[in-house]
Every structure is written in structure tokens, then in C-alpha cells.
Amino acid sequence: MYDIAVLGGGPAGLAAAVSARVRSKTVAVISNAMTENGLYRSKLVPNYPGVPDISGSALLEAMHAQAEKLGAGFVEKRLLSAVYGNGQWYLGAEDEMIEARALILAGGVVRSERFAGEEKFLGRGVSYCATCDGMFFREKHVVVYGETAAAEREANYLREIGCIVVYLSRRDGKGALADTIPFLRMRTLEVCGEETVQRVLVDGETIQCDGVFLLRPSVAPVDLLPGLALEEGHIAVNRAMETNLPGVYAAGDCTGKPYQIAKAVGEGQVAALSAVAWLDQRKDG
């Protein structure tokens, strides 16, 4: 069990992890690979104080290394669920369960999106995690939707365990996808069936399948934590970076504009210090 779990390994999450470690709290950062962060592609960050000629990748790598050196744990997986019970958070990161007392949301800007039929067939053919549910679809036809290298690897995994895979993406290029997996560019997706999934409509074209893996890189905070208060589409926080949920803090782009590194870093620190103070007040520390 960790004192603090941080969702998101961008500037806000990494700054939070650094501050939490400096205050001797155990901390786990749950995030997609750093290389998937939009900032990683930036050649030059001209406005972060102290490091005038740095690239986005170099800055992220330096922040990551600093947090790691201070003893932060890293879980390079997608956080898919967050459930509170028995005074702690159970955080489902694909096939791994991370337990923590306090939670800092620093997942950046994520838009909420649901495909038609997605909710209806969840657990009846729709899955968010190949390593979790793949075994139910061996020898069966599955469609995988993804936008990241991690999703391509999950599609390869499904192929390896014996699923017959078609990969859909809004991104160009097959990336790390195995040659044996057909790749389709798509705009819209609809999941159809009766009791269970029987087919999908991809831009109106039918593909027969038994399973649909929707491997979005991130989940909108409200979908993760129903009951989380928003303000104009961002997570509502006060100056201590507290959300409306006890023991839950938010920092960075997810709390609103300006979408800037320095603002994210500052909020990450405040969120961590607030979480530390809250943990220290609790009797079970």
C-alpha cells in the first residue's frame, strides 16, 4: 500500500511525486509511457525557468529521473478504475491493482468519449484491457481500437494468444503492429449485437467480431471517479488543490488553463503537500 498514488506522469504528476518523496511519503506514479506525452515531441520549451534551451523530451526525462532517484515507484500502465473502500483507494491499472491512501489526479487534458454500444456491451464483448480479458477471446474475432504504441503491443499480444485481430486507429501508420494484423483508419465506431457483441460498424462498414478492445490511452476523470465535481469541464479545485472528494487532489492541465508546464509543476507540488498534511492528520497515518 502506498501513501499516495499519482495519476499521470507529466510535469504535474512528477512534481507531486518529487514533493511527496521529499516529505518521506511512499508514492506510485501510474501513467502511460512518457514518450506518448505530447510534450515529449516538442523540440524547444522556451519558457520554463532555469533551463532555457531544453527540449520537451529532455525536460520530461529529467523530471522523471529525479522522481525515480528519490524513490517514487512507476507503474507504466493505463489506470482504468478507481474504487474507494475500507479507507483506501483500489486503483486498477490494467491487470495490476495499486492500493493507496490518497490520490492525486494529474492526467492532463482528457476528453470523455463513448462509442455507441460501448456501455451496453461492457463485459459482454467490450473490454478495456487485453491482458485482463484476452483469454476469453482465444480463437475468436476481435477488433482493437487504439492510438498508442502500447495499444499496438496489446493488439500483438491478443494475436499471440490466438485471437484473430483487426486493428483500428485514428492515427496513421502501423507502428509496432505485427504484419499479420490488418490495420484500418477509422473515424467512427459503433458496437452492435444482441446478448453479446456480434459486429462493429466502422465508418458505416460492418466487421463481424466477438470482442472489441477499446484501448484509449486515458480515461476522463469523471468516468474514473463518478461524483468528482467539475467546473467548466475541468476538475474543480481550491487553492490547496483539493477536489470535492476527501483525500483526492488534482494538479496541472486537468484543473484548467493556462496549459503550461510551470503552472502544472507548481500545482503538483501544492497537491502533494496538501495530501501529505491530510495523511499526517489521519490517525492511521
Add this chain to the structure above:
Amino acid sequence: MASANVKQVQGAEFANFLGENRLVMVDFWANWCGYCHALSPVIEQLAEEYAGKLSVGKVDTDSNGAIAGEFNVMGLPTVLLFENGKEVDRLVGAMPKDAFVKMIEKHL
């Protein structure tokens, strides 16, 4: 992963188990499923709190693929609620205890 109030149900026992009570709840799980382990204590608490009114069982999908298939269980954890042997509700994925309480109370 069993306790006094939660019965591990295997293969052919399943049909009989559904007849054990008017309301029967079954937790489909597997050893490799992280969520399932976190859910386990919740299922045990529910079995204790609703003892008598609700029978609770667990099915390991690794050794009981046929049962999972019969009930269209395609993701873990999946918890099914049966009334008089018929499925009346299900919850998929990691869920707080409240969600299970709500589901059970609806059919008590």
C-alpha cells in the same frame, strides 16, 4: 479465496447451486485477475451481511470456462445475480461495495 459464507462452485455443481436460494450471487474470478483479489473481501462481507437471504458463490473461470461461456462472462470480475435460477442483474469490473448493495437490495 473461499470463506464460510462463500462457496467455490465447480462444473456440474453450478446448476444445483443456483437452486440453493431464491437469490444467488456468483462472483466470476481468476487467480491472475488483480481486480478480483481486491473484490474478494467485499464479496465475503456481502455474503455475511445477507446470510440466509442470499447465497454467494465463486467460479474460477480458468477451470470453468464452460460456465463463463454459458453466461456470456467475457471480462473479470463479473458478478451475476440470479433470482429463482434466472439471471436478473450483473456488475462488471471494479465496483464499490455500494454498487453491490444496491443491486442486491433491488431484488430482496
